[in-house]
Amino acid sequence: MGALVGRRIVLGVTGGIAAYKAIEVCRRLVDAGAHVAPVMTGGAMRFVGRATFDALASEPTQVSLWDEEHPVPHTRLGQGADLIVVCPATARLLADYRIGRSGDLLTATLMATRAPVVVCPAMHTEMWEQPSVQENVAVLAERGVTIVGPDHGRLAGGDVGAGRLADPVDILAAIDSILGGDGSVAGGDMAGLEVLVTAGGTREPICPVRYIGNRSSGKQGHALASAAAARGAKVRCVTTRPETAPDRLGIEVIGVETAADMEAAVMGHAASADIVLMAAAVADFRPVEVAGSKLKKADGTPEIRLERTTDILAQLGENRSSGQVLVGFAAETDDLRQNAASKLASKGIDMIVANDVSAPGVGFGHDTNAVLLLDRDGGSAEVPLTGKHQVADAVLDAAVDRLHNAPEATAEAGTGEDVTR
């Protein structure tokens, strides 16, 4: 059960008599080292009290879309989850989930996630065998939802038949095998992929006290790292802001300070990456000399001579690994499309994510962003103002699509010729 350590699991509990067994599942998940966030429906609370889950789980039980401090609890839970398990799942939950009806916090959370989902149905045999229920389960399974159980056995009221909630041990085993033992999420659409992402603004020292920096907060890069890990990728996040980097399994955080540090870290890990996302704001210039001790006013106005740093992304473009997708970022204040297109071409990369940092709510320091995505084959898409996590998912969608479907970038990079793989 090592795969569960540190994993964020939303435990959805719906209104069936088997809800009491979800308490056992909750306890076992916590014992295995997972961070468990329970979400109960109104029906579930008729069978068991939320106080029981509050006492056992890692955070307070949520029961409504409206009673949490966070303004959008379903996205907080859905986006932050490594896995969602619904235990037990009623016939109603199966129907709602199948058709996308998000009438309560649990179904809304299921709609707001890209994490793998495990559903454990439990109901009376007659209900379980209804063609409508069977069809809903089959459709969910086809969409990639893992269905665990139900087992055959004793049911409420003394009946015996199919419909009994799967044994908590089997539910745990299913979750464990989906989350994999190597820090990756086996069920996500990026399972098996390696992603290298950079974040934050580099700092170029002038003296031991002062540096030349920029306004990048690292939030967009960190959102990319977090979203890629939630989708099953193994992520390396090279960041100048390690203190605010996502702390979750599947992400190795590498803290750096200068452009040279970032270059060394990126070059050391780029070869094996399937997708490289250069979201960091890397200094283009650094002081030629770094004073050994603090510059003092009394010594007069210093003249700081600057020299160019390496363009890490352009270097990656020149020495790319076969089949790798290289994504650059461009923070602009004017001529967004034109500047982005010229960077895309000059750096020999596959995609560029450009934003107009002079627009309200966009870029540096904000939790929101609005971007223009351009690819080297002339494709373009706009992501209007939204959360950085949504932008991250849109960027990853495009990068994954390119990885699987795009013309071979490696051999013909920069020539504009397409070679179909």
Ligand code: CTP
């Ligand atoms: N980049 C890099 N190494 C550098 C500078 C930038 O890898 N030394 C990467 C950034 O991470 C980003 C992209 O290149 O993905 C930004 O392109 P760039 O043309 O360098 O942008 P600016 O530095 O903003 O350039 P300019 O001042 O010309 O707009």
